[in-house]
Amino acid sequence: MKTFALCGNPNCGKTTLFNALTGATAHVGNWPGVTVDKREGVYKKSGENIAIIDLPGIYSLSPYTPEEVISRNYILDENPYGVINIVDATNLERNLYLTTQLLEMDVPVIVALNMMDEVEKAGDKVDAKTLEERLGVPVVAVSALKGTGIKDLMARAAALPAKRSGNSVLEEDFGDKLRKVREHYEAEEVASPLFHAVKLLERDELELKRKNAAAVLEQAAGEEDLEAAIADARYKYISANLSVAKTKNGKETLTKSDKIDKVLTHRVWAIPIFLVIMFAIFHVTFSEDFLYIGAWASLGKGLPALDDLNLSEGMATFVGIFYDGAVFSPGVILFNIFDTLFGTIMDAVGGAIPTEWLSGLVADGVLGGLFAVLGFLPQILMLFMWFSLLEDSGYMARIAFVLDRIFRRFGLSGRAFLPMIMGFGCSVPAMINTRTLADEKERTATVRVIPFFSCGAKLPILTAIAGGVVQYFGVGHADLITYAMYLLGIVAAIVSVLLMRNTTLKGETPPFIMELPTYHWPRFKNLMLHLWDKTKHFVKKAFTIIFASTVLIWLFSHLNWSWHYLPDEQMNESILASVGKLVQPIFTPLGFGSQIGAYGWVFAVAAIIGLVAKENVISTFGTLGACLIALGANVGGVTSDVLLADEEGITATVAMITATGISIPGLIAFIAFNMTTIPCFAACATAKGELKKGTFKWTLLFWLASSYVIGAAVYTIGSWWWTAFIWAAVVAAVTLLVVFRNLGKLKFRKRKSARGEANA
Amino acid sequence: MGKLLSDFTVGESGKIKAVTGEGKIRRRLFDMGVTPGAEVRMRKKAPLGDPIEVTLRGYELTLRKVEAACVEVEQ
Numbered sequence: 001m002k003t004f005a006l007c008g009n010p011n012c013g014k015t016t017l018f019n020a021l022t023g024a025t026a027h028v029g030n031w032p033g034v035t036v037d038k039r040e041g042v043y044k045k046s047g048e049n050i051a052i053i054d055l056p057g058i059y060s061l062s063p064y065t066p067e068e069v070i071s072r073n074y075i076l077d078e079n080p081y082g083v084i085n086i087v088d089a090t091n092l093e094r095n096l097y098l099t100t101q102l103l104e105m106d107v108p109v110i111v112a113l114n115m116m117d118e119v120e121k122a123g124d125k126v127d128a129k130t131l132e133e134r135l136g137v138p139v140v141a142v143s144a145l146k147g148t149g150i151k152d153l154m155a156r157a158a159a160l161p162a163k164r165s166g167n168s169v170l171e172e173d174f175g176d177k178l179r180k181v182r183e184h185y186e187a188e189e190v191a192s193p194l195f196h197a198v199k200l201l202e203r204d205e206l207e208l209k210r211k212n213a214a215a216v217l218e219q220a221a222g223e224e225d226l227e228a229a230i231a232d233a234r235y236k237y238i239s240a241n242l243s244v245a246k247t248k249n250g251k252e253t254l255t256k257s258d259k260i261d262k263v264l265t266h267r268v269w270a271i272p273i274f275l276v277i278m279f280a281i282f283h284v285t286f287s288e289d290f291l292y293i294g295a296w297a298s299l300g301k302g303l304p305a306l307d308d309l310n311l312s313e314g315m316a317t318f319v320g321i322f323y324d325g326a327v328f329s330p331g332v333i334l335f336n337i338f339d340t341l342f343g344t345i346m347d348a349v350g351g352a353i354p355t356e357w358l359s360g361l362v363a364d365g366v367l368g369g370l371f372a373v374l375g376f377l378p379q380i381l382m383l384f385m386w387f388s389l390l391e392d393s394g395y396m397a398r399i400a401f402v403l404d405r406i407f408r409r410f411g412l413s414g415r416a417f418l419p420m421i422m423g424f425g426c427s428v429p430a431m432i433n434t435r436t437l438a439d440e441k442e443r444t445a446t447v448r449v450i451p452f453f454s455c456g457a458k459l460p461i462l463t464a465i466a467g468g469v470v471q472y473f474g475v476g477h478a479d480l481i482t483y484a485m486y487l488l489g490i491v492a493a494i495v496s497v498l499l500m501r502n503t504t505l506k507g508e509t510p511p512f513i514m515e516l517p518t519y520h521w522p523r524f525k526n527l528m529l530h531l532w533d534k535t536k537h538f539v540k541k542a543f544t545i546i547f548a549s550t551v552l553i554w555l556f557s558h559l560n561w562s563w564h565y566l567p568d569e570q571m572n573e574s575i576l577a578s579v580g581k582l583v584q585p586i587f588t589p590l591g592f593g594s595q596i597g598a599y600g601w602v603f604a605v606a607a608i609i610g611l612v613a614k615e616n617v618i619s620t621f622g623t624l625g626a627c628l629i630a631l632g633a634n635v636g637g638v639t640s641d642v643l644l645a646d647e648e649g650i651t652a653t654v655a656m657i658t659a660t661g662i663s664i665p666g667l668i669a670f671i672a673f674n675m676t677t678i679p680c681f682a683a684c685a686t687a688k689g690e691l692k693k694g695t696f697k698w699t700l701l702f703w704l705a706s707s708y709v710i711g712a713a714v715y716t717i718g719s720w721w722w723t724a725f726i727w728a729a730v731v732a733a734v735t736l737l738v739v740f741r742n743l744g745k746l747k748f749r750k751r752k753s754a755r756g757e758a759n760a
Numbered sequence: 761m762g763k764l765l766s767d768f769t770v771g772e773s774g775k776i777k778a779v780t781g782e783g784k785i786r787r788r789l790f791d792m793g794v795t796p797g798a799e800v801r802m803r804k805k806a807p808l809g810d811p812i813e814v815t816l817r818g819y820e821l822t823l824r825k826v827e828a829a830c831v832e833v834e835q
Contacts, residue, residue, distance in 0.1 A: 060791035231790035405808035516820040
């Protein structure tokens with residue numbers, strides 16, 4: 001089977017063409033060693049099947065981004081039969097810049113001239129014939145969107161002669177120098193000698209690493225810096241010889257895209273519009289009061305709660321998917337459908353197995369763990385969908401443009417904002433979205449702070465404990481505590497990024513030189529294929545690493561040291577409980593350690609169970625409360641049935657407060673700890689996949705350390721206000737230390753480079 | 761007279777004269793078509809004043825002011 005590589009600029013319709021070529025045969029993996037998607041598929045509509053590899057979107061074959069290196073090495077080392085170079089006809093000059101570089105390689109090339117319809121719409125014309133004559137390789141006009149020209153393209157691609165020697169548009173200006181370097185490479189029998197020769201003249205980092213390269217360069221070009229001259233010559237050639245294939249109608253009209261842009265990046269309205277769009281996305285996906293119908297109604301008589309409707313049990317279950325005193329948003333409805341379905345399956349399976357421990361293991365441990373993760377899939381996918389709509393339409397690039405100014409201060413680029421805000425919904429898609437960040441260190445820092453943006457599953461912890469505090473102590477306001485906690489997470493993220501970017505993940509703020517693509521309607525097929533890829537990826541993870549760790553936690557909480565099964569109410573005798581008792585003293589500086597007495601281990605256990613899924617922290621409170629009753633603790637008179645049935649967790653929280661005598665600062669510290677500590681297994685598995693090898697264990701350590709420090713600060717300042725001064729002093733000392741250390745380094749580096757210049 | 765692209769006001773245009781700057785940034789600018797001889801027009805500033813958006817070789821490019829300061833333009 002012949003293999004063709006698909007190569008072209010970002011935003012030139014490459015993904016659309018790839019999807020049109022390969023359809024359902026495509027599958028996504030990773031390029032080895034980097035987290036850049038590798039898409040492969042097969043074109044089956046011609047006589048012979050043709051394999052297609054989608055190379056990442058690039059502007060050039062420089063060695064500065066992983067995408068560029070991947071594309072370059074793939075064509076040079078993997079020897080595809082040929083390269084399909086997709087060129088955006090609306091943006092001919094810049095697209096042909098890459099074409100001129102591809103042509104220097106010894107590989108058959110065919111140009112797919114895309115978006116011709118757009119060119120014609122603007123009243124311009126591009127002559128494919130002329131372009132084909134001048135480039136010396138086949139040029140086929142296609143519309144990736146409509147699927148026209150694709151058959152012709154693939155027929156001509158398959159008919160390409162197997163061999164082609166590279167040619168360069170630079171021969172005229174750099175003929176002598178090129179020949180010298182090229183002869184050297186030919187003598188050494190390097191493949192694609194012309195391409196390597198040009199790259200060496202450009203003083204390309206990868207090229208200079210080759211044997212004898214520096215000496216050859218010195219001989220051919222001396223000290224002369226040809227990089228600018230070469231780039232210049234390429235563009236000059238393109239303007240003089242190739243762009244003539246395009247005739248403009250001469251009128252400069254304000255396109256639809258320009259008009260949209262005028263509004264979306266408006267000096268005053270850009271940021272408010274952005275905030276409204278973000279709010280709408282979260283509202284549709286996560287709100288339990290869609291369009292605030294419930295809130296509006298409560299101004300008058302209010303809507304009845306589900307329990308007050310007196311429905312039959314089956315009907316109540318059905319209606320409960322959509323409504324409970326307010327209409328749920330589409331995202332929540334989807335979640336409820338799956339949740340109800342999973343619950344029914346769990347009950348049925350659990351009931352069908354007579355042996356208690358086996359039924360518990362299968363229904364609660366295995367299925368429960370799996371469903372806890374899969375249950376979030378609808379909302380994760382929905383969030384993914386919104387954000388890929390923003391990405392495909394071209395709005396995402398504008399958001400980066402609008403917000404870059406703010407994020408630069410923290411050593412990040414405007415692009416880092418999106419994954420962070422996605423974190424409020426779910427860390428999993430947020431972490432995957434960091435792939436849009438070019439800089440490795442920026443990515444690592446962003447992945448690490450994403451869990452600090454409190455996700456949907458952490459909200460129950462906030463509302464239950466805040467509710468419990470207000471109910472038991474009769475102080476404060478539950479909503480206020482909740483907002484304060486969200487704010488704490490954001491502050492923690494900012495401080496952590498600043499600290500990391502100035503110490504372990506130091507690096508220059510990545511440059512921000514990028515294209516703002518024209519707005520267009522997102523492609524439905526692209527979107528669906530994208531979501532399908534994500535689903536496959538996530539489900540695979542759910543069935544492996546997440547599944548295994550979930551079952552392990554269930555076993556630890558339902559087995560004692562002699563491997564006997566314990567029902568839920570005897571969790572206090574489990575392995576997990578004894579681990580909880582063992583680690584309880586560690587949490588003393590956080591207010592839920594030794595000072596809360598013999599029953600205090602329940603908080604440690606709840607935190608560990610939170611690793612499965614954060615919403616389990618509160619559902620475990622009910623079970624733990626029942627354990628405490630069985631142990632004879634004073635929980636304020638509630639029965640274990642009430643605790644086990646308590647969905648909101650407020651009653652359970654009050655019972656735990658009564659039994660342990662934990663203080664308010666201790667409870668707040670418990671929330672803060674859970675919010676900023678190691679996220680759920682799903683997020684951990686994602687982080688492990690997204691981070692560079694070897695950084696994941698440090699990331700785990702970072703989460704543990706930061707949550708411990710944040711919890712301790714919250715507890716001590718809450719208990720003894722004057723300790724705020726000590727914390728302030730510590731922060732000041734750390735800041736000074738980092739600043740001085742970096743200043744010292746800066747001086748050192750300056751001296752070094754000065755010496756380097758003197759030597760040169 | 762040459763003027764730095766970072767000093768442009770909205771609507772101003774000119775021909776790029778020289779591109780300076782450290783290796784990586786300069787290379788990126790070249791790859792995006794910011795080369796001597798290219799026509800460039802300042803299109804707009806971000807709401808917070810920085811980065812800027814320019815029209816160049818028929819497309820829209822955004823870059824920060826620090827990066828635009830590497831580009832000298834002839835008017």
